[in-house]
Amino acid sequence: MPPIFEIGDFGLTKQMLLLVLSVILIAGFFLVAIRHRAMVPGKLQFVAEEGYAFVRNSLGREIIGQGFLKWVPLLFTVFFFVLVNNIFGLIPILQLPSFSHVGSAYAIAAMIYVTWVGVGIKKYGLKFFKLMVVPAGVPFMLLFILVPIEIISNFIVRPVTHSLRLMATMLAGHLIAALGATGAEYLITVQENLFLKGAGIFVIGGAVAMGLLEALIMVLQAFVFALLTAIYIQGAEHADAH
Structure with missing residues (x-):
């Protein structure tokens, strides 16, 4: 993506601006929503509390279990950060899901990867890697097959799929919607055939759908990304149960 403007070797792109804007919007909304905390919440406070409760209960308590509270801030941040950056793709003028570019998807997945691996090392030391790649109760001869598979699955495939799943769905949805809108505009404004102009109306309906x-x-991808984050952390916290 070409930069909007450049300062020396540094270029600021639209995607970078949207990532910063998302932080401002999320922080601003929740700060305003909880500014006047009341026993009977207003609309903004209710929405903020429900958003927090959703992450706390559905991702923290249900997935991580015991000791989940310390991970709620991370899960809360991940869910709303990904959600807002995804929704940018629906807003006129902005019309760009930030994570439709693979670089940003790789970056956030890498941060989650470092986090859960760090959790495992902190709790179990280097034994964590053995716990993750050597299944318990497996006959010794099968380990020659299973250990390489576990290494690839846990330490290579996990971070790659965590990022690419998000990027691919955002990119594909954005391209399909853009293609529908462009096709409708072409049929209605360029084509002289009345049948094709009428078809453009149906294309608009399809683009809206x-x-x-x-x-x-x-929304689902934001939830899935945060859900997988919780699952990976839970697995690192309880690696000895594998």
Whole structure:
């Protein structure tokens, strides 16, 4: 993506601005929502509390279990950060899901990877790697097959799929919606055939339907990304139970 403007060798792109904007919007919303905390919450406070409760209960308590509270801030940040950056793709003028670019998806997945691996090493030391790649109760001869598979699965495939799943769905949905809108514009404004102009109206309907589907996928992908984060942390916390 070409930079919006450059300062020496540093270029600031639209994607970078959206990532910063998302932090400002999330922090601003929740600070305003909890500014006047009341026993009977207003609309903003209710939305903020429900968002927190959703992450706390559905991702923290249900997935991580014992000791989950210390991970709620991370899960909360991950969920809303990914969600807001996904939703940017539906907003006119912005119209860019930040994680449709693989670099940002790799970056956030790498941070999660370092986090859960660090958790495992802190708790178990270097024994953590053995716990992750040597399944308990497996006959010795099978370890020659299973250990390489576990190494690839846990330490290579995990971070790659964690990032690419998010990027691919955001990119695909964005491209389909853009293609539908461009096709409708072409049929209605360029084509002289009345039948094709009428077909453009149906294409608009399809583009709107795809936009609604994309909105659903944006929310689901934010949840899935945060869910996998919780699962990886839970696995690192309880590696000795594998």
